Amino acid sequence: MSAPVSGTVFADVIGQGQAVELLQASLETQRLAPAYLFCGPHGVGRRRTALRFLEAVLSGRVQGGNLAQRRRLEEGNHPDLLVVEPTYSSQGRLLTAAEADGQGLKKRGLPQLRLEQVRDVGRFLARHPLQGQRSCALLDGVERLNEAAANALLKTLEEPGGGLLVLLAPSRSHVLATILSRCHVVNFRALCPAAMQQVLGGLERPEGADPPELLALAAGSPGQLLHHRQQWQALESDQRELLEQPLETPHQALTLARNIAERLDLEQQLWLIGWWQQHLWRGGYGEPSLIGTRIRDLERLHRQLRGYVQPRLAWEVTLLSGLAQR
Template sequence: MSSAIHPHSAPDAGTLRAFHCVVGHRLPLQLLTAAISRRTLPPAYLFVGTPGIGKSIVARCFSSAVLIPNSEHLATDRSPRQSPELKNHPDLLWVEPTYRNRGILIPVSKVRREGESFPSSPQIRLEQVKAISQFLARSPLQSPRFIVVIEGAERMNAVAANALLKTLEEPGNATLILLAPTVESLLPTIVSRCQLLRFHPLRAGELQAVLERAGHGDIGVEIRAAARGSAGRAIALHELTRSLPDGLLPELLQPPSRPSRALEVAKTASLLAFETQLQLADYLCDLVWQQALDAERVRIWARARDILSRKVQPRLVWEVALIQLLSNSTTLAPSPAPALQQLAPKLVIGNW
């Protein structure tokens, strides 16, 4: 699906005000404001880019421009994320991945806000896709059309993704916006029904401007370098480093001094929330490369991250990674073979 939108169509002042809080992403904003001004909105958009890069805030600004174009808050510095008008708008449905706990779906934002943790990864489920269909079955109450935003669309399970196809084919008087990190993370049949907008990493100055606006201008150079042009990732990594047990990060950045110490550090890391462990392993890849340019150590942490995501027993994953780091660091020193021999059964894990 492809709507012919000229990026240089002149948007009106109200539409431009809706996007006043966005830093960077010039081409996507040109395309979106032109579509709004010309009233040529497609049935579905797919916003693709690194998590935390600004896709969500652009989706909120777009929703504001379409649903409440004359709202007073657009003339202020308030982000649409803070707008009660948008949050409570009857023609906007915001869908996000959920955890299932005793039959109840809990949004990932609520889990993060309250500091809870679950052993599994969140998903967008069939029940949520059915709720979208039910939402679109009625007529809009206050606006000419509906807006449905699906955040974390890559987390749709197969059943939910297939159910969404019918809605994308016949959305009625609505525009759906799917947010995902890559095109490849979604079914090709879903991608083909959306107009694709790519969001690129922020430049250094843009990243700093967003961080300062969010009250995080003091985030260090190492974290900003690991953020990959994503303000959301920079803030998340900053919060991660502050939440870790004292001394854990330095211990993970260096090969352990002995096998017994490797097991102790692995136990500490495995007690973190599951999503925190994934985030930590990913951050270690960046830090090791920044500090040592050590491709082998980066490979070990990248593999640990990938295997953690497959729900392998976390403590075992950390043990194997740390023992491998120790083994690599002692290739020219006396071999720790006796201690490593005790771990031999554990080291036999597929794809390591």
């Protein structure tokens, strides 16, 4: 027999008492909406809470459970749960971020939730469940819906059938109003320092304390702190040295621009812009008005890269502009 899970299904969700209380009440009264939207920062427990909620929906009970079923849900192997994430398109195949990293894919753009993925969700929710109480789907990264996929999702929400759909997004502003109006919204919040420590306490830490820029970027999200640690550690030592020192000459600026554009993929470059903005605020390089101008330049660079401007040229213009302002 499978080992039992003690307490409620939400026992390992930390720092999200209000969301858990709302979901637990819905489960206990069996007043479930056909679609839920979990809104909050990345890495604060939205996905874990969604999986625990769906575990209770599929099993029909809030208390207890078993580890084998929980493992199947977390691995996406339960026959009545479909988990969908943003994907990259490569040689006619759709790859999640983890699959793309595993295959060493050079990521030229950002992942998307695509039309064919959303259509799969609609078909899945319309089918009869095989083991659980109903068919369920978890759609992660709703902010990455392209236009065609958003229209298809709206159609699914208008005709939900007997299934249950949970959407994850960073905030309400990332979701179309027509989709938002058809979902029961559950809000998640950043964690306090004590809750952060509780979540991260059992995990291996890098040598030394986290750089202040990483803590600021995490903004109360344990998952984001782990992500930022990984991004920072992925930079090579010479890249870190170039980044941490103020640029002095046009040659340094052009060298750094080439280095970033050739050695970092688009997601890493976008992450680096956020890190650099925090670094400028904390480093105090120049007058406050000059720092503000440079941070706005980096924000413009962020928009340009997301708009598929040629990365090396965009970095060169931004870095040389920063030198000229000194």
